[in-house]
């Protein structure tokens with residue numbers, strides 16, 4: 114049978130056309146169907162790569178057939194043959210057919226070094242959005258591969274093919290090209306090899322191009338009679354290889370190759386340029402600037418010099434951002450945070466450090482000095498990002514893992530960061546999160562930690578933040594952060610988040626004292642406690658929140674019990690129902706002895722969706738409070754303050770405030786409150802920008818403000834996100 118046919122058969126089997134004698138009703142098939150791939154293949158225990166020994170596919174396949182022959186019962190029952198995990202082993206081979214995708218996995222065929230062919234199934238290897246073109250580039254036919262800790266098995270060798278499973282792309286390494294016989298490559302002159310490499314590079318086949326460049330280097334440096342000409346050839350090939358590493362996002366390899374080329378030609382402008390760009394990508398802007406300056410100095414080509422100067426200008430901006438925390442996000446904010454206007458941002462670590470919390474919440478992030486509302490504390494680019502619909506939330510985790518593994522290949526700093534996140538017992542050194550650490554001295558490539566997929570997986574699980582668009586709860590974006598992964602949760606957060614492209618900016622949303630802990634809300638801070646906030650924290654995050662609000666709500670469970678779950682439709686139903694409900698809350702609150710005014714307000718904030726419209730209606734019609742005295746006291750002014758003290762800087766707070774602002778009794782206070790709220794959300798910005806943004810909030814509030822049967826329809830948040838409304842705000846729900 115041809116290799117392609119075997120692959121097709123397996124592919125069909127995966128899609129439901131199993132070759133099971135009992136039409137997929139045998140116990141083996143049933144068992145297989147009931148197991149997830151995770152259960153089936155498990156997570157491998159880890160062994161350092163240096164201790165791995167080669168595995169011979171031929172012996173394994175023969176062994177599987179022998180066991181099948183010797184056990185006719187197994188064959189009759191068509192039982193699932195347990196596959197084996199070859200821990201402490203590696204398998205060498207080459208890909209011999211074009212890869213096909215299956216969801217986020219990849220199917221192809223590997224020809225092992227001993228000549229045996231086998232289907233190769235690589236789990237979690239693609240983004241759901243990846244195209245066939247990218248697949249070909251990622252898994253080029255003919256590439257040599259090393260598979261560490263392979264897992265081999267099949268349902269039964271007589272009915273299904275033997276499959277080689279690779280649990281994570283981190284266990285698959287590309288080492289070279291196998292299509293062309295070595296004689297042909299060696300026979301090619303170095304210049305031809307480099308040209309071939311350049312052609313492949315132009316097609317986007319970076320991995321294969323790298324192999325050609327490597328062969329060119331070996332061929333040119335291997336020539337005894339080569340002289341200067343061959344040395345130059347090697348410099349060009351090494352430098353071009355650096356560009357290919359850059360394209361693949363493997364920045365440390367790009368730096369190593371650039372350094373090697375510079376070591377052979379100290380005036381090689383392109384290599385300085387490539388090194389500079391790679392250093393910028395790993396947040397080493399000080400060293401990047403030095404390299405780019407050398408590139409500009411040695412470059413004689415006009416167009417190339419222009420490019421270098423542009424990179425140098427970008428580098429200067431990054432340097433200022435990373436050292437002083439100065440970012441120009443004016444255009445982005447005034448465009449309504451339109452992703453197209455998001456500038457690229459460097460990381461920035463302000464006055465914060467990781468410490469152990471004293472009450473068992475593990476590690477947390479703390480401010481090291483007094484900071485004012487709006488001060489920038491931290492800017493962090495995502496390590497990994499995934500976007501998926503809610504029903505496929507599980508897929509996001511695999512996608513995040515793939516992204517994290519790729520990021521680990523870009524720089525060892527990321528591996529250190531992820532290991533620090535995974536190691537819950539240790540408080541990491543801040544230096545692994547700081548930009549401009551000094552790559553050349555601080556991170557020698559030979560000391561790079563080995564990539565341990567299980568630890569990376571642990572870090573992804575621990576540092577995975579789901580992020581749902583307000584009003585678009587079916588679409589969620591998730592990310593793995595570095596330093597922000599240490600920020601704990603509170604339903605009374607004190608830090609705001611502003612997403613700017615791949616980066617997230619964290620501003621102080623209140624004045625903070627040295628030693629205060631940074632707290633964000635992992636859930637919607639305005640959601641009701643037991644049915645939503647607590648449920649999400651327990652189910653999605655695995656902890657009970659003990660913030661002041663949660664403790665208060667927990668100890669007043671009885672008071673809140675029959676008010677929750679609140680029916681969303683109630684808000685739009687009738688003013689009478691709403692009034693009755695809140696009157697009952699007020700009556701109960703009145704009966705609670707010893708509860709402070711502030712604490713009562715914290716209970717009220719959970720029901721903001723009801724108090725908001727009612728208080729506004731109350732202003733519009735004298736009897737909206739239904740004669741309930743207590744309700745008359747809940748004015749828009751009161752709610753305004755309440756919002757500000759609950760979740761300052763939260764996007765919903767500004768939305769609610771712009772809505773209520775129209776009904777404030779003392780308009781002079783409005784500006785003061787709104788400016789503070791704007792500063793909490795967007796940091797200290799120019800007043801005219803603040804005004805422009807606030808105006809768009811007002812306009813949106815006005816646009817979404819309607820009256821239905823005497824009740825103000827409260828749908829600001831829902832409509833906010835309609836594409837044509839312009840202003841988009843995102844928040845953690």
Ligand SMILES: C[S@@+](CC[C@H](N)C(=O)[O-])C[C@H]1O[C@@H](n2cnc3c(N)ncnc32)[C@H](O)[C@@H]1O
Nearest residue numbers: 474475476575598599600601602654656657658
């Ligand atoms: C993103 S991590 C935050 C950093 C974490 N404390 C650590 O040591 O790595 C989220 C985890 O921190 C803990 N956590 C965060 N906020 C908490 C809170 N308010 N109460 C209890 N545990 C909390 C939970 O274990 C949660 O799963």
